Amino acid sequence: MITLNKIGKTFATAGGPLHAVSSASLTVEQGDIYGLIGFSGAGKSTLLRTINLLERPDEGTVHVDGEELTALPLRELRKRRLAIGMIFQHFNLLNNRNVYDNVSFPLEIAKVPRAERRPRIESCLEMVGLSDKAKAYPAKLSGGQKQRVAIARALAGNPKILLCDEPTSSVDPQTTGSILAALQEINRNLGITIVIVTHEMNVVKAICNKVAVMEHGRIVEKFDLREKHIVPQSPIAQYLFKNEIALEREMEASYA
Ligand SMILES: Nc1ncnc2c1ncn2[C@@H]1O[C@H](COP(=O)(O)OP(=O)(O)OP(=O)(O)O)[C@@H](O)[C@H]1O
Structure with a gap:
């Protein structure tokens, strides 16, 4: 691979x-x-x-x-x-976007239409157990939650590979x-x-x-x-x- x-x-x-x-x-x-x-x-x-x-x-x-x-x-x-998704030691989240919009970000860059983005983001948040935090901003999250948002964001593009630094x-x-x-x-x-x-x-x-x-x-x-x-x-x-x-x-x- x-x-x-x-x-x-x-x-x-x-x-x-x-x-x-x-x-x-x-x-x-x-x-x-x-x-x-x-x-x-x-x-x-x-x-x-x-x-x-x-x-x-x-x-x-x-x-x-x-x-x-x-x-x-x-x-x-x-x-x-x-x-190829990637996550980092310091999470690299966008602090001015809430959890949902952080996960949405790579899909927006890839020009995925809004209607397709929603189910994808919701299922990624569910996968990392953060569905209830969709509206929260990174500053309100613990380190573990931030990293799980980063994992959800990395999964949004449907990667086959995840690189974790x-x-x-x-x-x-x-x-x-x-x-x-x-x-x-x-x-x-x-x-x-x-x-x-x-x-x-x-x-x-x-x-x-x-x-x-x-x-x-x-x-x-x-x-x-x-x-x-x-x-x-x-x-x-x-x-x-x-x-x-x-x-x-x-x-x-x-x-x-
Ligand atoms: N962009 C860069 N410019 C100059 N030196 C660099 C650069 N990136 C890494 N290095 C140097 O290359 C060497 C290897 O760094 P690297 O970050 O890959 O190591 P590492 O094993 O991941 O260590 P760490 O856990 O400290 O990140 C180090 O000496 C580092 O200072």
Whole structure:
């Protein structure tokens, strides 16, 4: 479904070129919930963003559903992006629009007629359990509710793929559970393939069937979590699997 082949991305920074992602290859199959895990700065978000070409790689190719996105002109790429929803750590809701109008936004951009928009928005809000909040403004919502609005908005375009960039990093542990449950439900009920960036192994263990471990821009190991015996080889994967409860910054420091 998604094939990343030898992806490379270098940023020009004041301190010189920064190789955020180097030679990263990954195959995500239909129906996967695929985790990308690693410490801060490992290149997870950059790699995730190459899937819909929010970040255009300098090297390598991106295929989705057998089509090479990296070879498409921008106009065609915009159409393909409709089938790829995305949610972010800080929700990125429009604060001057209520919940209903936030979910409506991508449909308006895609010029979906108003009459078609209503049932779609209502069913997306129902899916994330927020039908009763349609008129509320983001400022009145909890972090978990905001993220569920963002999930509903991402679902509005009927995506086949949902990209999640640290979706639980701004919320407390209880709320994390409700967001993960919503993601699992849409994966199971709608068959949406999910790629999720996180630095927490407990998030991976809760919902992912596969995970790739990243370090210094490279994918160092991949695991199929349905296998009975997982034996991490790399020090970073061994560390992540051992410390799955909470990976706080001081733990990162102790690893380094
Ligand atoms: N637009 C940019 N310009 C310059 N450097 C960037 C840019 N985006 C990312 N980087 C750098 O690339 C490296 C990888 O960043 P990335 O956000 O992909 O890592 P990450 O694993 O997702 O970490 P985090 O959890 O902190 O977001 C980091 O050193 C980051 O500072």
